[in-house]
Amino acid sequence: MPPGDWMTLTLNTKNLATLKSGLTVGDLLLFPHHAAYYAGGDVLFHAQRKGTNVGFTGGSYGGAGLGWWYKQEGVVAAYRQIPGKD
Numbered sequence: 001m002p003p004g005d006w007m008t009l010t011l012n013t014k015n016l017a018t019l020k021s022g023l024t025v026g027d028l029l030l031f032p033h034h035a036a037y038y039a040g041g042d043v044l045f046h047a048q049r050k051g052t053n054v055g056f057t058g059g060s061y062g063g064a065g066l067g068w069w070y071k072q073e074g075v076v077a078a079y080r081q082i083p084g085k086d
Helices: 016-021 066-072
Strands: 006-008 028-031 034-038 044-046 055-057 077-081
Touching (some): 034 066
Antiparallel strands (some): 006 077, 028 034, 034 044, 044 055
């Protein structure tokens, strides 16, 4: 987990629309084999790992956005930084 104070989110993962409705830009999403920050809409900013470049995907950026990761792996956990903390 990055530095700072983070709270665990309880998300409704019934479908992609309900998942997105509970997210805010900057939320940290953990998938079974990956981690990324939510950047709004279908866009993710990916953490680096072997074979994965750091950067945006989804939406107008192309590539595997939130919808793809949701369908392929599902969200395991999500965290939001507590405002005013770093």
